[in-house]
Amino acid sequence: MTTAAERAALAAATTVHLPSDLGYDDARTPWNLAVDQRPAAVAEPADAAEVAAVVRTARAAGLRVAPQSTGHSAAALAAHGLDDVLLLRLHRLRGVEVDPVRRVARVLGGTPAIDVVEAAAAHGLAVLHGSAPDVGFVGLALAGGLFLYGRKRGLTTNSVVAVELVTADGEIVRASATEHRDLFWAVRGGGGSFGVVTALEVSLFPLPDVHAGLMIWDASRARDVLRTWARWAPDAPDEITTTVRLLRVPPIPDVPDVLRGRDVVLLDGAVLDSDERAAELLAPLRALEPELDTFARVPAAAVARLHLDPEGPSPSVSASGSLAALPEAAVDALLAAWDREPGLLAAELRQLGGALGRVVEGAGALSHLPGQFLLFTVGIAPSHDDAVRLRAQAEGLVTAMAPWLTGRQYLGFAESAVDARVGYDADAWALLSAVRAAADPDRLFAANHPVR
Ligand SMILES: Cc1cc2nc3c(=O)[nH]c(=O)nc-3n(C[C@H](O)[C@H](O)[C@H](O)COP(=O)(O)OP(=O)(O)OC[C@H]3O[C@@H](n4cnc5c(N)ncnc54)[C@H](O)[C@@H]3O)c2cc1C
Structure with a gap:
């Protein structure tokens, strides 16, 4: 990739790993372990001055530069090709x-x-x-x-x-x-x-504390729960935001007993208002008689782990789309696709609208998100073959929702390479x-x- 002089200049600018170095494999490994990213070099700068030095040096050596904080979105980056790219891993810039x-x-x-x-x-x-x-x-x-x-x-x-x-x-x-x-x-x-x-x-x-929690139903209740939630969600007041997931929980020790090894529907949400108002707003969901309902006032920091997302590296493949509406026919199509794609771990719907859907004065390139719901589906892919199979399943599930897709995407949820114009x-x-x-x-x- 570079001359000996250019390699020396990079090493003088910051910590650098080239493909022939022992540390290269560790340094290039992203959060998403399903992605085998192989850049021309990996740099691990410790501060802004080192970032600036490595950017100048990479440019002089004819390399492009890819900032990467964790690699949650490594699949989309790697899909564009990394042969001439210096990967700038930013984990040392932490504070x-x-x-x-x-x-x-x-x-x-x-x-x-x-x-x-x-x-x-x-x-x-x-x-x-x-x-x-x-x-x-x-x-x-x-x-x-x-x-x-x-x-x-x-x-x-x-x-x-x-x-x-x-x-x-x-x-x-x-x-x-x-x-x-x-x-x-x-x-x-x-x-x-x-x-x-x-x-x-x-x-x-x-916000020292907030009214937030989970509700869980057995998967046999999915049609009823999703139809009711989808009718309720678009007109719910701004104070409440929820997500709903179809979840096939693996039988692993890290998950709560109530979920382990089960197929469930899981709702999580928060209400930025009083407990009395929260009880009012949650009543239509409680009427669905969840088997578990943890909604209560909790320290606000607890909301960061409410969704039970995996912490630490994980091999995943996913697909996503933005839905204009979720009428009963769309719920039925989603459930049919979920049954057809048994390898997927989750199919998730995030409730949009409210402030997420309104133009914001003085905003940047993305002020708000069109559509009523975001759909995101994911599978865990320990091997390359699993990744190929599950990517097809994830894309199949989103394609099944084609009649209701807006055509726009939230690029944060797009984990494969897409034409970025769909985001704006x-x-x-x-x-x-x-x-x-x-x-x-x-x-x-x-x-x-x-x-x-
Ligand atoms: C399990 C999971 C849960 C998620 N949950 C949510 C959620 O609840 N809400 C939501 O909105 N999104 C969510 N996302 C999407 C996530 O916000 C995006 O994938 C985001 O881009 C990840 O940022 P990262 O820095 O961790 O990933 P990376 O792969 O490190 O970065 C992604 C891209 O961001 C840019 N970037 C990152 N850091 C810098 C930097 N310091 N300077 C310049 N560019 C930079 C680069 O272009 C890079 O390619 C989730 C993703 C996963 C995998």
Whole structure:
């Protein structure tokens, strides 16, 4: 890939692993173990200055640069080819500082979301995190970011107040509403095509505790539960956000007894209001008589683990889509597809609408998500053959929902390579392309969903 002089320059800039090095295999392994990413080199910078040095050196050596915090979205990145790419693993950039007076957290580029949740909680504050504690907070925020506070408070990306990033020239700049405004607009929802985010500032909000929990039904109740939930969800008040999953729980020790080895329907949700109001809002779901109902007031930080997402590396394949509506025929189609694809672990529906569906003044490239529901389905694939088989099953399930798909996608949930235009409206895409052409004309940066 490079000359001896270029290799020496990279090694002088930061910790680097080349394919011939012993440490290469460990360094290149992403969170998603189903992905065999083989870049030209892997760098593990310790701070923003090292990131800047390695960006300049990689450019001089003719390599492109792919920032990667955890590799939750490694499948989409690797699908574009990594032969000429230096993978910038950012896990050493880990840290959170909370300013409780301004209610802002400064989060380093490779920090897992749970660190931000816990640092904020120490001050009675909360952040708009996702369902997985170990997703990179910056990766989540650049993609959009939604979970159980979403219908009240919108996408995570709208709560970003500034980013510090290393540009394609190897400069460290700060982008905000008043500085490098084009870049600030583009990174909020536009992803990692514009630079390496070494730190980000995000707004927090007061929330020491919250009414949240799970409801569980046996899979034999799926049709009734899904039909009722799908009728209720679009008009529910913004204060409540829920997700519903069809789940085939493996018989493994790490899961709660009530779930182990069973086929279930699992709902999780949060209500940003009083306990009395929560009881009112949850009544139509309780009328479905769940066998387990854990909804109660809990410390807000507990919501970060409510979804039971796996922590630590895992081999997974998935497919996703955005649904305009979920009438009874769509529920029936989903259940039929779920029965046809027995290898899948979960088929999940996230409730959109509320603040997640509204245009936000002053937002970036992705202000909101169209559609009423996001569909995400996933399987665990220990081997390459499993991955091929399960990818076909996951795509088959989403294809079965074709009559109700919006045609748009939430790129945060797109774990295979897609044409990134499906993530935006036409005006936003045109502007994203223009900002990319100005900020990175040589397309130095490689991203999971590149803006071309
Ligand atoms: C189990 C699981 C649960 C999830 N739950 C949710 C959820 O609840 N809500 C939600 O909205 N999304 C969710 N996602 C999607 C997730 O937010 C995206 O995959 C996100 O891109 C992951 O970021 P990462 O940094 O962890 O992954 P990575 O694969 O490391 O990064 C993905 C892309 O983000 C960019 N990027 C990451 N860090 C930087 C940086 N510091 N500077 C520049 N670019 C960067 C790069 O372009 C990179 O290719 C989930 C994904 C998984 C696998």
